[in-house]
Amino acid sequence: MRRLAPGNSVRGKLLRVVLVTAALALLISGAAMVFYELQNFRDTWVNDLSAQADVVGLAAAPALQFEDPASAHDYLALLQAKPNITSAAIYTAGGSLFASYSATGDAVSFPQLPAVDGHHVIENELVLFRRIVAGGEIVGTVGLRAHYDLYGRLLDYIGILGAIMALSLVGAALISHRLQRTITEPISTVTSVARTIMETRDFTLRAPKTSNDEIGLLVDAFNDMLNELGHRAEVLEQSNQELERQVLERKRAEEALAAGQRRNRTLIDAMTQIVWRASNSGLFTGEQSGWSKYTGQSRNEYLGLGWRQAFAPEARDSLDLAWSRASTTCDAFELEVKLRHAPSESYRLIRLRVVPVLSDEGEVLEWMGAINDIEDQRRIEIELRTLNAELEDRVAARTSALESANKELESFSYSVSHDLRSPLRAISGFSNLLWQDHKDHLDEEAQRKLGIIRGQAERMGQLIDDLLAFSRLGRKAIEPTELDMADLVQNTFQRLHNGEDSSVEFKIGKLPCATADRRLLEQVWSNLLSNAIKFSEGEVKPVVEVGGIVEEAENIYYVRDNGAGFDPRYRDKLFGVFQRLHDESEFPGTGVGLALVHRIITRHGGRIWADSKPGDGATFHFSLPREAHHG
Amino acid sequence: MNRPAGSRRHTGRHTSLVIGTIVWLAATLTWAVPVGSQSIDYASEQTIKAAYLYKFADYVEWPPDILGDPDVPLTIGVIADDRLARELTEMTRGRVAHGRSILVRRVTPREPLEGMHVLFVGSAGTESLPDLTAAARQHAVLVVTESGNALDLGSVINFRAINQRIRFEVSLDSADRSGLKLSSRLLAVAVHVQPRQQ
Numbered sequence: 001m002r003r004l005a006p007g008n009s010v011r012g013k014l015l016r017v018v019l020v021t022a023a024l025a026l027l028i029s030g031a032a033m034v035f036y037e038l039q040n041f042r043d044t045w046v047n048d049l050s051a052q053a054d055v056v057g058l059a060a061a062p063a064l065q066f067e068d069p070a071s072a073h074d075y076l077a078l079l080q081a082k083p084n085i086t087s088a089a090i091y092t093a094g095g096s097l098f099a100s101y102s103a104t105g106d107a108v109s110f111p112q113l114p115a116v117d118g119h120h121v122i123e124n125e126l127v128l129f130r131r132i133v134a135g136g137e138i139v140g141t142v143g144l145r146a147h148y149d150l151y152g153r154l155l156d157y158i159g160i161l162g163a164i165m166a167l168s169l170v171g172a173a174l175i176s177h178r179l180q181r182t183i184t185e186p187i188s189t190v191t192s193v194a195r196t197i198m199e200t201r202d203f204t205l206r207a208p209k210t211s212n213d214e215i216g217l218l219v220d221a222f223n224d225m226l227n228e229l230g231h232r233a234e235v236l237e238q239s240n241q242e243l244e245r246q247v248l249e250r251k252r253a254e255e256a257l258a259a260g261q262r263r264n265r266t267l268i269d270a271m272t273q274i275v276w277r278a279s280n281s282g283l284f285t286g287e288q289s290g291w292s293k294y295t296g297q298s299r300n301e302y303l304g305l306g307w308r309q310a311f312a313p314e315a316r317d318s319l320d321l322a323w324s325r326a327s328t329t330c331d332a333f334e335l336e337v338k339l340r341h342a343p344s345e346s347y348r349l350i351r352l353r354v355v356p357v358l359s360d361e362g363e364v365l366e367w368m369g370a371i372n373d374i375e376d377q378r379r380i381e382i383e384l385r386t387l388n389a390e391l392e393d394r395v396a397a398r399t400s401a402l403e404s405a406n407k408e409l410e411s412f413s414y415s416v417s418h419d420l421r422s423p424l425r426a427i428s429g430f431s432n433l434l435w436q437d438h439k440d441h442l443d444e445e446a447q448r449k450l451g452i453i454r455g456q457a458e459r460m461g462q463l464i465d466d467l468l469a470f471s472r473l474g475r476k477a478i479e480p481t482e483l484d485m486a487d488l489v490q491n492t493f494q495r496l497h498n499g500e501d502s503s504v505e506f507k508i509g510k511l512p513c514a515t516a517d518r519r520l521l522e523q524v525w526s527n528l529l530s531n532a533i534k535f536s537e538g539e540v541k542p543v544v545e546v547g548g549i550v551e552e553a554e555n556i557y558y559v560r561d562n563g564a565g566f567d568p569r570y571r572d573k574l575f576g577v578f579q580r581l582h583d584e585s586e587f588p589g590t591g592v593g594l595a596l597v598h599r600i601i602t603r604h605g606g607r608i609w610a611d612s613k614p615g616d617g618a619t620f621h622f623s624l625p626r627e628a629h630h631g
Numbered sequence: 632m633n634r635p636a637g638s639r640r641h642t643g644r645h646t647s648l649v650i651g652t653i654v655w656l657a658a659t660l661t662w663a664v665p666v667g668s669q670s671i672d673y674a675s676e677q678t679i680k681a682a683y684l685y686k687f688a689d690y691v692e693w694p695p696d697i698l699g700d701p702d703v704p705l706t707i708g709v710i711a712d713d714r715l716a717r718e719l720t721e722m723t724r725g726r727v728a729h730g731r732s733i734l735v736r737r738v739t740p741r742e743p744l745e746g747m748h749v750l751f752v753g754s755a756g757t758e759s760l761p762d763l764t765a766a767a768r769q770h771a772v773l774v775v776t777e778s779g780n781a782l783d784l785g786s787v788i789n790f791r792a793i794n795q796r797i798r799f800e801v802s803l804d805s806a807d808r809s810g811l812k813l814s815s816r817l818l819a820v821a822v823h824v825q826p827r828q829q
Contacts, residue, residue: 065686068820135689
């Protein structure tokens with residue numbers, strides 16, 4: 001905050017101006033007056049003394065002429081009336097002292113001879129000589145000595161002047177103090193308003209106008225200026241805000257840019273790729289640390305076109321060709337060439353990708369290049385390909401071996417089954433004959449044991465039939481036809497009961513048609529339905545339900561019963577050959593049925609699965625592709 | 632001698648003042664001697680008288696009809712003293728009195744006084760003084776004499792030797808009767824002024 005020093009205010013300055021001016025004027029006029037007065041004093045005094053001398057001379061002329069010194073002395077004694085005249089003397093025309101006078105009565109120190117006409121100052125005395133003329137003749141000389149206290153006079157004048165100056169200055173100060181108010185008060189008001197404005201930045205303040213003089217004009221101009229200033233400040237404020245906003249935007253943009261640059265740098269650092277830059281004519285210019293690290297070229301080596309030397313000699317032609325083509329088309333290009341790799345001291349295969357940085361006019365500003373070492377990748381690819389081919393060969397060999405082994409196994413199991421049938425038929429036939437012919441000869445125990453043999457033989461035959469069917473399935477081709485599944489299910493269910501009524505409630509839902517081998521699908525339905533009936537017959541009110549769902553690519557069919565169900569933990573074992581989840585005595589079966597079903601469905605390209613909980617029934621699902629499958 | 636109250640300040644001047652006084656005293660003494668010898672010497676006495684004679688004219692005012700025209704010379708008549716007349720003639724040659732040239736004439740007591748302004752009557756002509764003064768009064772002539780009771784006989788200015796010096800006495804009455812006005816300055820140096828008779 002500007003504060004004025006007391007001496008710096010307009011008031012103080014005006015006062016100073018007034019006082020200095022007054023003092024100067026007084027001093028000059030006083031000095032002039034003193035000078036004039038002293039001059040005047042001297043002249044007056046000389047004139048006075050001259051006149052005095054003339055009077056004395058005139059009076060004393062007769063005394064001289066008639067040689068009467070006493071008379072002359074009397075005249076001189078009259079000078080007592082002039083106390084300033086200390087002494088006087090009269091000389092005769094001949095120059096001798098005629099009469100003398102001293103105010104104090106002392107001896108007179110006049111010279112024996114008179115000086116020439118005129119006056120001079122000796123110390124503090126004015127000495128004057130005048131010739132006495134009478135009757136046209138010089139009759140004598142009058143000499144006068146008078147106090148001539150010029151310095152005393154001067155001191156008096158200076159004293160008076162000093163007093164006048166002091167009084168005048170005090171008066172001037174008082175008057176100007178009063179008069180200044182008319183000038184300084186409006187100025188002070190303007191100043192204080194200006195100060196308030198500087199402190200508060202309140203441009204609505206105005207200085208009051210109190211006079212119509214220049215200060216009034218100043219106040220008007222000041223107020224106009226405040227108007228303008230207020231307006232400007234407002235505009236400035238607006239533009240400041242605008243600027244701030246722009247700066248903020250710019251800052252955000254810069255931050256984004258910086259972040260982008262940081263990201264780019266980080267990206268380049270993080271990349272395993274080597275990135276480099278070249279001028280529009282393909283010259284390396286700046287620092288290329290990545291390049292240098294990879295190729296081992298020093299800065300001097302790679303600058304300009306030196307970088308070409310890092311490529312394998314045979315690769316340079318294709319590089320030059322690609323580069324010249326890219327230069328004319330301004331397009332990016334890719335090239336797989338061999339580049340010197342310093343750490344391994346060998347040429348390695350790299351993928352060079354070069355992208356032009358284009359100006360707005362589409363001209364190439366510079367080239368950015370990226371190098372990917374693909375040596376390892378390429379080697380691994382080749383190895384992988386070789387490995388794959390080997391694997392395929394091995395799989396094919398293994399598969400054919402497996403197929404032949406399978407076929408051998410199937411033909412073996414078929415022949416075994418087939419061959420087992422003859423001894424079994426013999427056992428069965430003979431035990432039957434034994435039962436028919438010798439039943440009465442056998443005791444009860446023997447009959448019971450024979451019964452077991454017959455039953456087990458029959459069961460053995462069934463098992464062999466199933467196994468034969470199962471193995472036959474692997475060898476027989478599928479003959480798909482359009483099947484009405486509902487009809488098929490109905491017939492199968494009827495057949496299972498031989499037309500007799502059953503205690504089992506049979507519900508048949510909507511069943512989509514399928515394209516499949518009729519005989520095999522009969523087998524599937526037969527097995528699933530007999531299974532369902534078998535496991536639900538023990539229930540109070542057995543229910544078997546069949547249904548189907550049409551899906552996008554397949555049809556799903558299910559058979560649900562409310563029978564014993566099974567433990568879902570053993571779901572995987574359901575469809576294995578000879579896998580049984582229940583005891584033979586509880587639910588009779590060979591353990592081949594579901595395996596057979598699984599095989600048939602699989603061969604048709606479908607799937608089969610089952611859901612159940614013990615005591616809560618079981619649901620068997622299988623799906624068939626809607627398009628016929630030639631497995 | 633008395634020392635002035637402030638003379639202590641002027642101790643430097645004190646000795647010079649004493650010396651000055653001695654010189655003055657010596658001068659006074661040396662001046663007194665020739666006056667003394669002069670009074671003895673008759674010839675120089677008459678010379679002084681001659682010198683005074685024409686100087687008187689400057690302190691006398693004649694009636695305008697007598698001495699109006701500046702071209703008229705101041706005429707001094709001398710009776711009964713040829714020697715003085717001669718001296719005066721010598722002395723006044725080329726000189727002026729009363730603003731005009733001086734003419735010295737040797738006259739006899741019988742001569743008419745017309746045109747005369749100053750008339751010196753030597754001691755030898757004292758017996759004819761009453762006639763002369765009567766005639767002089769008619770023509771406003773300044774009568775100067777050198778005898779003891781000349782003033783009573785109508786003389787205006789009468790030389791007297793006092794203390795061996797040539798002084799003069801004046802009769803205002805005679806001056807009045809002659810129509811002459813004497814300057815007070817002249818009266819101031821006169822040794823004796825005979826007042827007007829009432």
